[in-house]
Amino acid sequence: MDGSFTLTLQIVITVVAGISAQVLGEFFKIPSIVFLLIFGIAIGRDGLELLHPELLGSGLEVLVALSVAIILFEGGLNLELNKIGQVSGSIRNLVTIGTLITFLGGGMAAHWFAEFPWQIAFLYASLVVVTGPTVVGPLLKQVTVDKRVATLLEGEGVLIDPVGAILAVVVLNTILNQSANSLEIVSGLLLRLSFGAILGGISGWLLGTFQKKANFLSDDLKNLVVLAGVWGTFGLSQMIISESGLMATVTAGIVLRAAGIPEERLLLRFKGQLTTLGVSVLFILLAADLSIASIFALGWGSVVTVLILMFAVRPLSILVCTWGNGMNWRQKFFLAWVAPRGIVSASVASLFAILLTQNGINGGSSIKGLVFLTIMMTVFLQGLTAGAIARLLKITLDQxxxxxxxxxxxxxxxxxxxxxxxxxxxxxxxxxxxxxxxxxxxxxxxxxxxxxxxxxxxxxxxxxxxxxxxxxxxxxxxxxxxxxxxxxxxxxxxxxxxxxxxxxxxxxxxxxxxxxxxxxxxxxxxxxxxxxxxxxxxxxxxxxxxxxxxxxxxxxxxxxxxxxxxxxxxxxxxxxxxxxxxxxxxxxxxxxxxxxxxxxxxxxxxxxxxxxxxxxxxxxxxxxxxxxxxxxx
Missing domain, CATH: 3.40.50.720 (NAD(P)-binding Rossmann-like Domain)
Structure with a gap:
């Protein structure tokens, strides 16, 4: 009884802290992740010690997996293909060429400046190729920028998340299995992406068809059918080919939105609320488990690594990936400035830290520390200044x-x-x-x-x-x-x-x-x-x-x-x-x-x-x- 009450209290504290952070974010008009990080650290192991995520055991991994699936599905559901068409070439480049540039640039910076071994450096780089839609989305609601810029940032954030997560898994498997060759690495990445996209497309089409024809169901129950369908798709995809589930959920969301289902607004609102809850809970739990000492132990080289990632690698990626797309320098400058990392980086880094430790490989806590440092620096430096930069560049919609x-x-x-x-x-x-x-x-x-x-x-x-x-x-x-x-x-x-x-x-x-x-x-x-x-x-x-x-x-x-x-x-x-x-x-x-x-x-x-x-x-x-x-x- 005592044990169950302890776990219940942990969940209650997590939810209350998470929703409080969301409320403050809305009130002060700044990204809620700022308060989520502060609250999580404040009540965690290096703070008041009210929250102990380790008590959840393997349940934390389950919670992370299911929440990330919902978050990415909601991201895909919010993408509109007709809007993406205007910047589809740039989004394609960012998800492919941009990922490669960030992977190589981030890996070299982590090796040369943070003094990580090459394999750990590139594992870190694979974790930070993503830009967080859970941060970018709320940010763009508060900073209403030019629609092409907003669409490109949203599209990149949603589509690059599964790519980055799968890339990170492939890199981790390469570290754990030293005998893997280049062909196996590339084929593993493409197989997971392709299978996830196909299964997700089929699932999205089936859910869309059901939503249109199941007139005997109430709208609330229809929304719950979609939730069951998303988790079912994620579980089936993971069961057939490991780590393909994230791509499946994103694709399912995109296809379902394109199907033009009735009462679409109710579904978007329901999934948006679930995403807000999921992000709140995950960030609080992951931040509470973070060791501040491990971040300080990284030294100034880690700060230089993140600065290079922000102010050298990201601008280079934007310059290459948006070449000839008709955007002016102001729009490109804003795209280069805004690339905050979010929940996918945090959650995958936390799981990888556990896996590396279990396999006797050093560097798990260092990777987690550097990823969270990246999240904090990008959110605080880029997220908090995005509005001022947009107004300075005169690309806000109110202008x-x-x-x-x-x-x-x-x-x-x-x-x-x-x-x-x-x-x-x-x-x-x-x-x-x-x-x-x-x-x-x-x-x-x-x-x-x-x-x-x-x-x-x-x-x-x-x-x-x-x-x-x-x-x-x-x-x-x-x-x-x-x-x-x-x-x-x-x-x-x-x-x-x-x-x-x-x-x-x-x-x-x-x-x-x-x-x-x-x-x-x-x-x-x-x-x-x-x-x-x-x-x-x-x-x-x-x-x-x-x-x-x-x-x-x-x-x-x-x-x-x-x-x-x-x-x-x-x-x-x-x-x-x-x-x-x-x-x-x-x-x-x-x-x-x-x-x-x-x-x-x-x-x-x-x-x-x-x-x-x-x-x-x-x-x-x-x-x-x-x-x-x-x-x-």
């Missing part, structure tokens, strides 16, 4: 420009023309043939289709735009479109025109959808004003003494006579959001409603209603309406 506009009505075409006139890219989407034709006549890029079409949005380049806005005349459609865009693409800035009731307010705040322009906007009315010429287009700059000017500006907005459209702040153009707080030097482009009959305005020679006291809007710069009249004809 992306241009807009995708759903709605080719007069208001949508006017906004598109204004954005295009500022030198930024813009594309319109609508199902109305006549409105689309008018947009084409105005030299605007337009797609005549539904904005709910996933493939259409990809074709139109949603990933390259900084803003997505839905301003059709149907508020419900606007919300539905933006919610779908958020779920599938997560654009940096999302806007929609919708009623300002409490239900929508709660829903959109949770979904990160902003209300466009003003709280109560009738797109239909403003379209009519534009068609009948009952408007004036203007621009004003907010003076440093902002208070009086903004009071008058807001009174015109609240009266429904003025509609702010675009805002240029610190040289950056953006859509005006409802309730925008004006700042000094803001440049606002707006519409004024002029309700006088068109004939009266022509006879008077004045296009501005006398009801507007424009003198109170300093530095009003009229934009010649004639240059944009074609937009509203």
């Amino acid at each position: 992306a420009s241009g807009a995708m506009i759903v709605g080719c009505n007069p208001l949508g075409r006017l906004i598109a023309s204004l954005i295009q006139a500022e030198g930024e890219s813009v594309v319109l989407i609508d199902t109305d043939k006549e409105d689309c034709e008018r947009a084409k006549q105005d030299n605007l890029s337009v797609y005549e289709s539904s904005a709910l079409d996933h493939e259409l949005l990809e074709k139109a380049g949603i990933d390259s735009f900084g803003t997505f806005i839905a301003l059709t005349t149907n508020a419900d459609v606007n919300l539905m479109i933006t919610q779908r865009a958020l779920e599938e693409f997560s654009p940096p800035r999302l806007f929609a025109v919708f009623p300002n009731d409490e239900e929508n307010k709660i829903k959109t705040n949770k979904q990160k959808i902003n209300q466009a322009f003003i709280s109560k906007l009738s797109v239909k009315d403003w379209n009519q004003y534009l068609k009948e010429g009952q408007f004036k287009l203007g621009k004003t700059i907010i003076k440093p003494q902002v208070e009086l000017q903004t009071v008058h500006l807001n009174s015109l907005i609240n009266s429904g006579e003025l509609l702010p459209l675009l805002l240029k702040r610190k040289g950056k153009l953006q859509i005006v959001g409802a309730g925008e707080e004006w700042q000094p030097n803001d440049e606002i482009i707006y519409l004024l409603h002029d309700s006088r009959p068109q004939l009266l305005k022509q006879l008077s020679g004045n296009t501005v209603s006398s009801r507007f006291s424009l003198s109170q809007l300093p530095e009003v710069e009229e934009i010649p309406i004639a240059t944009l009249m074609k937009v509203v004809n």
